Amino acid sequence: MPKHYRPAGKKKEGNIAKYITRTKAVHYLQISLPMFRRLCILKGIFPRVPKKKFEGNHKTYYHTKDINFLLHEPLLEKFREMRTHEKKIRKALAKKNEHRAECLDSHKPTYTLSRLVKERYPKFIDALRDLEDCLSMIHLFAAMPAVGRIDVKRIHNCKRLSHEWQAFISRTHSLRKTFISVKGIFYQAEVQGQTITWLTPHARQQVITNDVDFNVMLTFLEFNETLLEFVNYQLYHSINIKYPPILDPELEAFAADLYALSRYIDAESSLSSQTSKAITSDSGGQAEDVIMGDATDESDQKTNFPVIEAGSLMRLVIGDASTENNEDKETKECKVLFKDCVFFLSREVPKDSLQFVISAFGGVVGWEGGKSPLNETDEQITYQIVDRPTQHHMFLSREYVQPQWVYDCINYRMILPTMDYMVGSVLPPHLSPFVDNEAEGYIPDHAETIKKLQAAAKKHVLPLSGMEDADMNCLAEGIIDRNEAQETTEKMKMLKRIEEEYLQGLAMEHQKYNSSDNNTNNKPVVTSQLTENPSTTNDDQIKEDNDNMSTVSMSRKKRKLYEAMKISQSRKKANVELLKNRKKKAESKEDA
Amino acid sequence: MGEKPLVGKKRMKRKYRDNEIEPRSTPIDNIPEEEEKEIPMHLLDDWSDDGSDDVDFLEDEESSDEEDWTDESEQSISDDGDDVEETSEDEDGDLEEDDECIVFGGKKAESSNERSIAAAEESDSSEDEVPNRNTIGDVPLEWYEGEEHIGYDKTGKKIKKQAKKDKLDSFLAGADNSGNWRKIYDDYNDEEIELTKEETKLIRKIIKGKTPHSDANPYEEYIDWFNYEDKNHPVSSAPEPKSRFLPSRWEHKKVVKLVRAIRNGWIKADKPKEEPRCFLLWGDDTTENERRGLSYIPAPKAKLPGHELSYKPPVEYIPTQEEINSYQLMHEEDRPKFIPRRLESMRTAPAYDNALKESFERLLDLYLCPRIRKKRIDIDPESLKPKLPHPKDLQPYPTMCFLEYKGHTGPVTSISIHVSGEWIASGSNDGTARIWEVENGRCLKIWQFDEAIQHVAWNPLPELPIIAVSTGQDVFLLDTGCGSEDQSQNIKGLLNVNVSVLTTNSEENSAPLVTWVNHEKYDGIRLKHFKLVTTIDWHYKGDYFCTVVPTILIHQLSKKQTQNSIKKLHGLPVTAVFHPSRPFFFVSTKKNVRVYNLSNQKLIKKLETGFREISSISIHPGGDNVIVGSKEGKLCWFDMDLSCKPYKTMRNNLKDITGVAFHRSYPLFAICSHDSIAYVFHGMVYSDLNQNPLIVPLKILRGHKKTNGGGVLDCKFHPKEPWLFTAGGDSVIKLYCNEAPSMY
Numbered sequence A: 001m002p003k004h005y006r007p008a009g010k011k012k013e014g015n016i017a018k019y020i021t022r023t024k025a026v027h028y029l030q031i032s033l034p035m036f037r038r039l040c041i042l043k044g045i046f047p048r049v050p051k052k053k054f055e056g057n058h059k060t061y062y063h064t065k066d067i068n069f070l071l072h073e074p075l076l077e078k079f080r081e082m083r084t085h086e087k088k089i090r091k092a093l094a095k096k097n098e099h100r101a102e103c104l105d106s107h108k109p110t111y112t113l114s115r116l117v118k119e120r121y122p123k124f125i126d127a128l129r130d131l132e133d134c135l136s137m138i139h140l141f142a143a144m145p146a147v148g149r150i151d152v153k154r155i156h157n158c159k160r161l162s163h164e165w166q167a168f169i170s171r172t173h174s175l176r177k178t179f180i181s182v183k184g185i186f187y188q189a190e191v192q193g194q195t196i197t198w199l200t201p202h203a204r205q206q207v208i209t210n211d212v213d214f215n216v217m218l219t220f221l222e223f224n225e226t227l228l229e230f231v232n233y234q235l236y237h238s239i240n241i242k243y244p245p246i247l248d249p250e251l252e253a254f255a256a257d258l259y260a261l262s263r264y265i266d267a268e269s270s271l272s273s274q275t276s277k278a279i280t281s282d283s284g285g286q287a288e289d290v291i292m293g294d295a296t297d298e299s300d301q302k303t304n305f306p307v308i309e310a311g312s313l314m315r316l317v318i319g320d321a322s323t324e325n326n327e328d329k330e331t332k333e334c335k336v337l338f339k340d341c342v343f344f345l346s347r348e349v350p351k352d353s354l355q356f357v358i359s360a361f362g363g364v365v366g367w368e369g370g371k372s373p374l375n376e377t378d379e380q381i382t383y384q385i386v387d388r389p390t391q392h393h394m395f396l397s398r399e400y401v402q403p404q405w406v407y408d409c410i411n412y413r414m415i416l417p418t419m420d421y422m423v424g425s426v427l428p429p430h431l432s433p434f435v436d437n438e439a440e441g442y443i444p445d446h447a448e449t450i451k452k453l454q455a456a457a458k459k460h461v462l463p464l465s466g467m468e469d470a471d472m473n474c475l476a477e478g479i480i481d482r483n484e485a486q487e488t489t490e491k492m493k494m495l496k497r498i499e500e501e502y503l504q505g506l507a508m509e510h511q512k513y514n515s516s517d518n519n520t521n522n523k524p525v526v527t528s529q530l531t532e533n534p535s536t537t538n539d540d541q542i543k544e545d546n547d548n549m550s551t552v553s554m555s556r557k558k559r560k561l562y563e564a565m566k567i568s569q570s571r572k573k574a575n576v577e578l579l580k581n582r583k584k585k586a587e588s589k590e591d592a
Numbered sequence B: 001m002g003e004k005p006l007v008g009k010k011r012m013k014r015k016y017r018d019n020e021i022e023p024r025s026t027p028i029d030n031i032p033e034e035e036e037k038e039i040p041m042h043l044l045d046d047w048s049d050d051g052s053d054d055v056d057f058l059e060d061e062e063s064s065d066e067e068d069w070t071d072e073s074e075q076s077i078s079d080d081g082d083d084v085e086e087t088s089e090d091e092d093g094d095l096e097e098d099d100e101c102i103v104f105g106g107k108k109a110e111s112s113n114e115r116s117i118a119a120a121e122e123s124d125s126s127e128d129e130v131p132n133r134n135t136i137g138d139v140p141l142e143w144y145e146g147e148e149h150i151g152y153d154k155t156g157k158k159i160k161k162q163a164k165k166d167k168l169d170s171f172l173a174g175a176d177n178s179g180n181w182r183k184i185y186d187d188y189n190d191e192e193i194e195l196t197k198e199e200t201k202l203i204r205k206i207i208k209g210k211t212p213h214s215d216a217n218p219y220e221e222y223i224d225w226f227n228y229e230d231k232n233h234p235v236s237s238a239p240e241p242k243s244r245f246l247p248s249r250w251e252h253k254k255v256v257k258l259v260r261a262i263r264n265g266w267i268k269a270d271k272p273k274e275e276p277r278c279f280l281l282w283g284d285d286t287t288e289n290e291r292r293g294l295s296y297i298p299a300p301k302a303k304l305p306g307h308e309l310s311y312k313p314p315v316e317y318i319p320t321q322e323e324i325n326s327y328q329l330m331h332e333e334d335r336p337k338f339i340p341r342r343l344e345s346m347r348t349a350p351a352y353d354n355a356l357k358e359s360f361e362r363l364l365d366l367y368l369c370p371r372i373r374k375k376r377i378d379i380d381p382e383s384l385k386p387k388l389p390h391p392k393d394l395q396p397y398p399t400m401c402f403l404e405y406k407g408h409t410g411p412v413t414s415i416s417i418h419v420s421g422e423w424i425a426s427g428s429n430d431g432t433a434r435i436w437e438v439e440n441g442r443c444l445k446i447w448q449f450d451e452a453i454q455h456v457a458w459n460p461l462p463e464l465p466i467i468a469v470s471t472g473q474d475v476f477l478l479d480t481g482c483g484s485e486d487q488s489q490n491i492k493g494l495l496n497v498n499v500s501v502l503t504t505n506s507e508e509n510s511a512p513l514v515t516w517v518n519h520e521k522y523d524g525i526r527l528k529h530f531k532l533v534t535t536i537d538w539h540y541k542g543d544y545f546c547t548v549v550p551t552i553l554i555h556q557l558s559k560k561q562t563q564n565s566i567k568k569l570h571g572l573p574v575t576a577v578f579h580p581s582r583p584f585f586f587v588s589t590k591k592n593v594r595v596y597n598l599s600n601q602k603l604i605k606k607l608e609t610g611f612r613e614i615s616s617i618s619i620h621p622g623g624d625n626v627i628v629g630s631k632e633g634k635l636c637w638f639d640m641d642l643s644c645k646p647y648k649t650m651r652n653n654l655k656d657i658t659g660v661a662f663h664r665s666y667p668l669f670a671i672c673s674h675d676s677i678a679y680v681f682h683g684m685v686y687s688d689l690n691q692n693p694l695i696v697p698l699k700i701l702r703g704h705k706k707t708n709g710g711g712v713l714d715c716k717f718h719p720k721e722p723w724l725f726t727a728g729g730d731s732v733i734k735l736y737c738n739e740a741p742s743m744y
Helices: A022-029 A033-043 A064-071 A074-094 A098-106 A114-120 A124-129 A131-142 A152-172 A214-238 A249-253 A257-272 A274-280 A284-303 A310-323 A329-335 A351-360 A404-412 A445-476 A482-530 A539-552 A556-591 B006-018 B030-050 B052-085 B091-103 B112-121 B167-176 B178-182 B197-208 B249-264 B321-329 B355-368 B485-494 B499-508
Strands: A019-021 A061-063 A175-180 A185-191 A194-200 A342-345 A364-367 A383-385 A399-401 B149-152 B158-160 B183-186 B191-194 B400-406 B412-417 B423-428 B432-437 B443-448 B453-458 B466-471 B474-479 B515-519 B524-528 B535-538 B544-548 B552-556 B561-563 B573-578 B584-589 B592-597 B602-608 B614-619 B625-630 B634-639 B648-651 B657-662 B668-673 B677-684 B694-701 B712-717 B724-728 B732-737
Touching (some): A019 A022, A022 A061, A033 A214, A061 A064, A124 A194, A131 A194, A131 A214, A152 A185, A152 A257, A175 A329, A175 A404, A257 A351, A351 A364, A539 B694, B178 B183, B432 B453, B432 B466, B453 B535, B535 B573, B544 B573, B625 B657, B625 B668, B668 B712, B677 B712, B677 B724
Parallel strands (some): A383 A399
Antiparallel strands (some): A019 A061, B149 B158, B183 B191, B466 B474, B535 B544, B625 B634, B668 B677, B677 B694
16 A cells, blocks of 8 residues: 555545544543543643534544644553453452452553653653643642542542652742632742642631532542652752662651651752761851761761751751752752741641741741650740631740731741730731732732831941941851851842832832823913814823824724724733722721 | 264174174273273283293193184083173273283192082182192292202192103093193193183183173163263264374464464564663753744643632732632632631641542543633733823813803703804793703703704804704794894795795695695794604705605705605615715714715715714814714714714714714814713824824713603704814703913
């Protein structure tokens, strides 16, 4: 048969040759629809829109190449094999041949999705780019009860994967933003230049509804688990830590997985960096640290886990800061946000989330409950996070704040004054860090106050602290650590820049205001020049006329686009208006 | 149950004959049969154990076997009969006892007398009570072979061996005594015992394999304990087939198969090995790592949450109760899916109800939604507007209302400006036609007619200041008296209908389309039509003019002639216009514009507007461009050299275009509409044929009030200045100027 042979009645080109409807595809592949769905989900194949929908508008079209791609998928054959295997088992059971059934059951054909992961994401960066949905789903399932079709094993696996991911993020200090929403807590991290946002549900009993198809969800979960596992492997590999991590069973028993993971990572990294430690510990400023480090190292070698001690944790955090220089500015900033803070979590606050968040920003955490590295009575503790109406016994040496304070501090990248966040006080509003207020056209009051606070902090407080540092160093050692000096200078520079930017922004705003004023002033002047009888024309009329006139000569396509844009703009404006009105009303109510 | 196969029956028969009974028709259970079989086998074993003496006995038996057979059988049968009658109570027990008595029979022999007495006394337990004479116990007798004694008696005295008889003696003794066959020699006690009759009977029975005890009934009535009711399948009473006792070939084959399968690794006993779960998947970047296949479109990322999703949003993000209530009235699709609310603190935040559902919906989007790359334009919408020259650079054009001509009492339907630009004629629904002075708005002249005026038109010749006024079914040609004296004389001559000429004309046409009559009252000509005259247009030379009744008539003023040259038209004609310089004639029906050449009376072009209802048409003074306005509020510009399709169609957000007009010298055109708006455009036509006309909207002129009569009903440009006159439905005519005219 010649290569170009084409059966009669088969189109060679055009939409009909390129696309195939779903039903036809299913027939062509000789599989059932659920199987087709499953394959599509695993292979990441989605319908496409042909230029002309030749079989009707309501049908789903797939590209023929995609379908052929499925046809040659080894997984398809594997699925068939599994189906026949299941039939064999069923047959054996029906014939009461239990031995055979057992034997067959123990040798079920299995498959792995690693090849598919590589196929769908040939580069690691591709996988990171598509990780958001995966992460959200895994975190959701980690919080789900094992009811009905959901297997306990998978939920445990999800939990493990999510903790591993969080441990990596907090270890590399790549968390950028957090947001407590009604849906759960949103986190945004930056991994290898990719901004990844994911949602973790609140740590409560999740509601399981019946209106979801668990076939689909579990298939997705299957792929996502594999994907995240490989991603975690790669990420751990990139920071020289063995994967899968071996956790301290004691800590696991106390449901302190995250902490166990962080300790594992610390242990691994300290082992790997033992050789290089001698070089880095030259500077005199860290003499004490080195001694402490040696002491703990010995114990590491014995138990493979570092001793639970707040001091060692602190050391690790600080020690890393000096060793790793290949970090970008933002990471450095994030790393030192909670540098000198030691937190203690009461039992009513979300432990996992706060542990993750605080350690990602360089803080040390202890909690109420077993295996905590810190006791409540510890003198080091600077902040205790409580979420109860009243706190009976209070230590004077620490501040008692509500959990929102931590999240707000992170979002605004500064240690906020704790006044508003005291125990039992009414909290200030929690704003989304993902919204660009300027673009939205409405800036909430709280954002303004925060801006002022930030500006104030940058102007006065931080340079002073830098000075202090310098003084301290001079007094203590008489030698200024080069690194620190560099850091401070860099900080100064950055602050200056930020300040400048802010000032520029202010100036711009001011200008805008003026210019808009000018416009409003000018317009009537112009119109008055134009019109002799002002009763007939006014500003709005002229504006409308101008708009009208310009749209007259547009092509239809452009006009439609223009109109659509205008509509969206007006909607946005209406929204802003609504917000303003509501605020006015609320204020008037308060006054009354 | 039922009958058994013949072969089986035969075999049975033989078997039963061995046992010396007739085969029974009733089924015999397996168990009694087995018992019957087993007993003799066991006994035989015992016999063989007993040693050499038994052989003698047996030999004896054999010798007498043949002869005794018949009577014995008779006896047994008779015995059997007795046995059946006296049913034995304890069959098993009897059997055991019989066993014993036979086993030890040889050793416990007594004197025949004693034995007989014992037997007479008690048939069962005779042997136990008869003590042995010898007391050596159970030792081998050969130990005493060479001795004179065979052992010791109770008192410890030696028991002397009896002298052995000669063979001959013994034979003789045997031959004499008929009961000799009953005598057996007891080695142990070294004496001869004579068996009783019962004992011989017992032995016989044992030899035959029968129940030894005479009281036992081997053929007892069978009591079937098994319940056959409610059983679907019969319980087979068939004997065990032979195959059950042979190794199965099939099983053998199966085993071979299994062995082969195990050897070949088809059956694995041990669990499969677990491969490492994960590894460095993206380890080496050396291999090609480009995605193959179709271009991958990554799924759009989920929308990031805004302030309203916060657990504690600012107050203004929370809708009031009224607003929430109003959501219920909204359509389901428009209703906001999420209503923000304020939680007190983090500990009060509950689990989100729709978490699973929303996640599922996202998944559905991921695998079911077709993905397309769409260019999202993130630009300022203003930048979409075409870059047109600024209106200021295109001055002069009329911008503001300068004068109003008031006097009409009804909507002004039509206006016309004299070529010199000094006078303006207007016609109104109140039935008056007026002439105004342009510069000061003074009304020069008024004609009153009976019906509303449809159209007024000045003669384009400056030396002929005549206007044509259409009212009802008539068209009047009137002298305005604006010209000089010579001109007015000339006009008078022209406006006088010569009756003779008319008659000749009317003779030619059997039914005259129009009658030309002198009108005395206003000193003009009256053309009587047969229907309502809508529009009038003068030819540029001023001699011809056309009127549109539903048919199109062209009149010649000098000859007072009328002709109807265009007869075939698809659709009703709306307006008709002469070309400003060439002998072309434009007739617009409701949808199209037809262009005729008047010199050879042929259709040149058909301009397709695509409109539903054309209302007005105007021709560029250059002659190649036409604008057509429609009642849908659309305007189209035709470049006649280009195509018969519109060069540009413009929607103006207007209701209904009533009039369009080109300026004679300036590159301006205007449209007016029922929205009481007049639109001024810059419409530049270039002499270079490669360059398309430039159309720039310049100004929207407002000022007329909206009345029932309509907005702006007509607009005309001043022939020399960039001024626009508009006739309003509010019975006012307005003059829009570019700036305050300098003449004052």
